[in-house]
Amino acid sequence: MKIALALFLLITSSVFADDFDTLARDFWNWRAAEQPVSGDDIPRIDRPANWMPKWAQSDIAEYKKALSGFEDRWKKIDASSWPVSKQVDYRLIGSGIARVRWELEVLRSSERDPLFYTQQSLGAVFLYLVQPAPFDESRTSAIVLQMKNIPQIVEDAKRNLNDARAPFAQLAIEQLKDVRASVEKSMAQLKPH
Numbered sequence: 001m002k003i004a005l006a007l008f009l010l011i012t013s014s015v016f017a018d019d020f021d022t023l024a025r026d027f028w029n030w031r032a033a034e035q036p037v038s039g040d041d042i043p044r045i046d047r048p049a050n051w052m053p054k055w056a057q058s059d060i061a062e063y064k065k066a067l068s069g070f071e072d073r074w075k076k077i078d079a080s081s082w083p084v085s086k087q088v089d090y091r092l093i094g095s096g097i098a099r100v101r102w103e104l105e106v107l108r109s110s111e112r113d114p115l116f117y118t119q120q121s122l123g124a125v126f127l128y129l130v131q132p133a134p135f136d137e138s139r140t141s142a143i144v145l146q147m148k149n150i151p152q153i154v155e156d157a158k159r160n161l162n163d164a165r166a167p168f169a170q171l172a173i174e175q176l177k178d179v180r181a182s183v184e185k186s187m188a189q190l191k192p193h
Contacts, residue, residue, distance in 0.1 A: 020086070023073050024093050030070070031096065034063050036103065037123040039115065047127075049138075052149045053120040055110050055156040064104055070097050110160050114172035117157035121150040122179065129186065 032045050037053055074097055079090040103109070109116035124146040128139055 019073075020077050020079070020090060020093075023070070023077070024089070027070050027093060027096060030066060031100070034066070034100075036109070036116065037119045037127060039119045039123055050142075050145065052145060053124050053153060055117070055120055055153065055160065057156075057159060060104070060110060060160070063100075067097065067100050067104065071101070108163070110156075111163045112161070112165050113168040114157065114161060114164060115168055115175060117153055117161075118172055118175055120156075121146075121153040122183070124149070 029048075033048055033051060035045055036055075038044060074090075074094055077090065079087050082090065107113075125143055128143045128146065131139065
């Protein structure tokens with residue numbers, strides 16, 4: 001009887017663990033495509049090929065819908081019988097999911113902070129400029145892709161900044177003051193010598 005119970009617990013625990021592992025994989029793959037560019041110059045996540053920041057209102061609505069799905073999946077998992085190390089992983093995924101909720105519904109940078117869009121446009125280019133060597137064809141293509149996406153990010157900003165805050169706007173204005181010269185200097189450095 002004890003062996004049968006132990007076997008049952010092992011099997012059901014691994015089924016839940018597989019569900020959790022699938023959730024974790026799905027969440028981090030989604031997060032790599034959805035996570036906004038941060039202005040602190042530390043690349044935090046490997047982005048998928050041909051990734052571009054997307055912040056149209058329809059994209060934000062999709063992010064919120066996907067987030068609710070991840071929250072539902074996470075809450076349905078009972079990790080109470082798992083080993084402590086696996087319970088920690090479970091809570092860390094919960095923390096990651098909560099972070100997205102905080103970004104989308106508490107910070108609401110896409111609605112309030114013009115600097116957010118500077119980070120999603122020029123910051124996305126910067127991510128590829130600061131990567132270590134080699135400076136190859138795929139990296140060059142990624143920079144061009146990000147540069148071509150800038151007008152769309154600017155349009156998204158115009159539509160989304162319906163609750164913009166003056167201090168954030170002032171910071172964005174200050175940061176963009178010499179942007180043309182800075183971008184031209186950066187692009188000149190990319191030319192073959």
